[in-house]
Amino acid sequence: GAGVSQSPSNKVTEKGKDVELRCDPISGHTALYWYRQSLGQGLEFLIYFQGNSAPDKSGLPSDRFSAERTGGSVSTLTIQRTQQEDSAVYLCASGGGAALKNIQYFGAGTRLSVL
């Protein structure tokens, strides 16, 4: 597609439920990032995929969070047993590679609300 696509745009769930957030990166982009943005805050790095390399999971806040990227393209961020503090906007970005200058292009985000 023309840009990074994220779905759903909004997700309301009950505490304790599992949720899956999807990211379709720009075609051909080898790098994919997930970030979390709490209300009025900056972006918190969660996880980074680069090509076929092992992902950098250093930003995942707990073992309830996981992500996978199938076929080097679509990525899914899964949050198990959601908690109210997981409520935030989850942003996905893709980029052309691992070089310093490669720009990250962001999707519109998924707004997660945990009741």
Place this chain on the structure above:
Amino acid sequence: AQKITQTQPGMFVQEKEAVTLDCTYDTSDPSYGLFWYKQPSSGEMIFLIYQGSYDQQNATEGRYSLNFQKARKSANLVISASQLGDSAMYFCAMRDAYTGGFKTIFGAGTRLFVKA
């Protein structure tokens, strides 16, 4: 450790005037890149400008320029001739090389209000 600091939570500027948004950073890596992104109320992050640590000249992109002072570890964004559509959150970000990949960290952001 990597760190990005934006000390201005909010800024006001009169339409058509210039404004400077501050950003300081810290890294022990001599090779790094600095980015500025704009986030309007719609929520999407929009790339504005990039500065590499070895670039000899300050980056410019249209009305945006980056005042890069390497010794002071600052990378301030200058917006000239402000427009009402410039009202948004602005984030400074840094990427440096580290074992295993290129991690990007973001500052807390500055909210810019452009007054008519």
